[in-house]
Amino acid sequence: MPPRRKEKYKLPIPLPEGAVLDDMEGKQWVLGKLIGSGGFGLIYLAFPTNKPDKDARHVIKVEYQENGPLFSELKFYQRAAKKECIKKWVELKKLDYLGIPLFYGSGITEFKGKSYRFMVMERLGIDLQKISDQSGTFKKSTVLQLGIRMLDVLEYIHENEYVHGDIKAANLLLGYRNPDRVYLADYGLSYRYCPNGNHKQYQENPKKGHNGTIEFTSLDAHKGVALSRRSDLEILGYCLLRWLCGSLPWEWSLQDPVAVQAAKTNLLDELPESVLQWAPSGSSCREIAQYLVCAHNLAYDEKPDYQMLKKILNPSGIPLGPLDFCSKGESLNMHAPNNQQVDSRKAATKQVYQVQNTLIGRKGHRERSAESRTPRRKVQEEKQPTGLFNSETVPVVF
Structure with a gap:
């Protein structure tokens, strides 16, 4: 169930450094140092339990489970930004990289009677x-x-x-x-x-x-x-x-x-x-x-x-x-x-x-007169992305 939108979001009580979190796929992550906070959540350095690293390559974002922003971000990654999907897009478009942080896992954890939602992300x-x-x-x-x-x-x-x-x-x-x-x-x-x-x-x-x-x-x-x-x-x-x-x-x-x-x-x-x-x-x-x-x-x-x-x-x-x-x-x-x-x-x-x-x-383009600014009620039918970066096109780079 998504969180209720009308609730006022709260900054969570910090989790203890060294805590071990289990994501939904059973992978374990160790919380490192607290390095930042946003309007509704906290950000920690993190590393997998089987690969301890002083120079952490991951971060964990934490919010109370009832908060909204992290839930929305998680849904975005689950629906639209899985690692394999980004990889295929980079290959299709012949890009050297795509500037979307990689997502590694998520889950729910408990601390002092409160439920926390967390996401494991690439460290930037x-x-x-x-x-x-x-x-x-x-x-x-x-x-x-x-x-x-x-x-x-x-x-x-x-x-x-x-x-x-x-x-x-x-x-x-x-x-x-x-x-x-x-x-x-x-x-x-x-x-x-x-x-x-x-x-x-x-x-x-x-x-x-x-x-x-x-x-x-x-x-x-x-x-x-x-x-x-x-x-x-x-x-x-x-x-x-x-x-x-x-x-x-x-x-x-x-x-x-x-x-x-x-x-x-x-x-x-x-x-x-x-x-x-x-x-x-x-x-x-x-x-x-x-x-x-x-x-x-x-x-x-x-x-x-x-x-x-x-x-x-x-x-x-x-x-x-x-x-x-x-x-x-x-x-x-x-x-x-x-x-x-x-x-x-x-x-x-x-x-x-x-x-x-x-x-x-251009064919099909409408002038931005007062009349043309009125939005169309029928959605344009769009083909799947196939040709914006064809074999003759070199990725635009400086």
């Missing part, structure tokens, strides 16, 4: 919020690479009927043993937008409005609409803009969700100029403007063209290198010869409009 490293707090902004090449890596993850979870709903720097973690890899973590707020192939219908509900992390949440979430794929893409777009520019136009209004919603509406309605004008002096947000144009033009139940979005972030297909979180310095120009001026607002605007016009002209 530092989150990007801590890095952002130190540096303020990231290099442009790093921002675009993060966008591409997150699109890989979103395509996978969307194809498996889920949206993440809370993409932000605090939920992006570097690999523990390989810090050149980035992972999207925390699926406690993930939402099954298309259960059994039946897409949720568009319905505004003011009582559920402004859900999510207010700084990044989508316009649909502000309106109380159940999240769909376009919400994840919109949230990611705001993150990219924040990481590159250091701030967002509504950061001074975060205590007023209605004002934040209005500012986001203005930004999207005035694309691409609104994003291009937000860029710091000497920088260009052209790729992010193009990306947001595409995300904003999606219908509520429309399947995104993930490959096109990745090409927008890296049109030259330059191979991915290590993630670079050093001081921002000069933005890298990856899109034109050195003698070509690409950062002028006029040239950037022209290129974004070309992308926008191409979108509008």
Whole structure:
């Protein structure tokens, strides 16, 4: 039985270090040091009893059994993110990795008369919020690479009927043993937008409005609409803009969700100029403007063209290198010869409009007029993923 949603979740009493937990498959795990806590749960280092390791490669997330977020995250992994499924996807799409933390087991344990739910996960490293707090902004090449890596993850979870709903720097973690890899973590707020192939219908509900992390949440979430794929893409777009520019136009209004919603509406309605004008002096947000144009033009139940979005972030297909979180310095120009001026607002605007016009002209695409913004009631029939990464396509990497 799922936990009751209306209960107020409580942070659990810590379990003792050294406790042995039995997961549902009979594997035993030893709790190590308590290393963190969230709104409703605790995180411990852990290792299997048959492989003790001072440098733990696993963590265990613990909550009271009646709490909700860990239950939701567990269901996501059981339905959509088993290790063998991720492995097959990586092979199908010819990726070097997929940034979803690996799941190793789960179970229920008792302590002092209370029932605890636990999940055993891959251990990860530092989150990007801590890095952002130190540096303020990231290099442009790093921002675009993060966008591409997150699109890989979103395509996978969307194809498996889920949206993440809370993409932000605090939920992006570097690999523990390989810090050149980035992972999207925390699926406690993930939402099954298309259960059994039946897409949720568009319905505004003011009582559920402004859900999510207010700084990044989508316009649909502000309106109380159940999240769909376009919400994840919109949230990611705001993150990219924040990481590159250091701030967002509504950061001074975060205590007023209605004002934040209005500012986001203005930004999207005035694309691409609104994003291009937000860029710091000497920088260009052209790729992010193009990306947001595409995300904003999606219908509520429309399947995104993930490959096109990745090409927008890296049109030259330059191979991915290590993630670079050093001081921002000069933005890298990856899109034109050195003698070509690409950062002028006029040239950037022209290129974004070309992308926008191409979108509008594509077969089956509907313009985002007031009428076309009304969601479709019939879900598009979509084929299984077969051709987004064909044999002629090299994975988009920096």
